[in-house]
Amino acid sequence: xxxxxxxxxxxxxxxxxxxxxxxxxxxxxxxxxxxxxxxxxxxxxxxxxxxxxxxxxxxxxxxxxxxxxxxxxxxxxxxxxxxxxxxxxxxxxxxxxxxxxxxxxxxxxxxxxxxxxxxxxxxxxxxx
Numbered sequence: 001x002x003x004x005x006x007x008x009x010x011x012x013x014x015x016x017x018x019x020x021x022x023x024x025x026x027x028x029x030x031x032x033x034x035x036x037x038x039x040x041x042x043x044x045x046x047x048x049x050x051x052x053x054x055x056x057x058x059x060x061x062x063x064x065x066x067x068x069x070x071x072x073x074x075x076x077x078x079x080x081x082x083x084x085x086x087x088x089x090x091x092x093x094x095x096x097x098x099x100x101x102x103x104x105x106x107x108x109x110x111x112x113x114x115x116x117x118x119x120x121x122x123x124x125x126x127x128x
Contacts, residue, residue, distance in 0.1 A: 024053050043069045057086040071109075071116040078103040 019026075028051055035046040049063030059082040066075040083098035109116045 027051065027053055027059065044074075045069060054081075055083075057084040057089050058082065059084070068116050068118070071114070073105075073107055074116045075107075076103075076105045077101050 031051060038044050038046055045065075045067055047063075047065050048061050050061070052060045052062075054060055061080040061082075062078065064075070064077045064080050065073060067073045079100075079102040081098075081100040082096055085095040085097055088095040107116065
């Protein structure tokens with residue numbers, strides 16, 4: 001094996017190892033960005049207790065709660081487990097293969113003219 005191939009192989013292996021080691025912080029950064037987009041666009045608050053990666057392309061979310069600002073809880077789950085397609089995940093296009101949820105609750109509450117699901121019908125403009 002010539003020197004050029006050795007350097008290329010070593011660099012590729014090193015890059016894969018680095019990506020595997022920092023995938024947890026990358027996932028939290030990505031998830032944080034997506035939740036901020038939801039919060040800005042639909043006036044929702046998304047919170048969770050714990051976010052972890054398992055296996056090559058799995059994500060565990062514990063204590064997931066979604067509710068509108070100033071409103072009652074719309075969605076809650078004690079545990080959400082996602083299994084995604086690893087190949088599509090490499091290209092940053094998540095494709096969910098399996099979804100397991102424990103103790104999920106969805107509550108649509110309407111009292112007078114306000115509800116916790118109004119965001120489904122009207123979109124809040126994103127402020128720049």
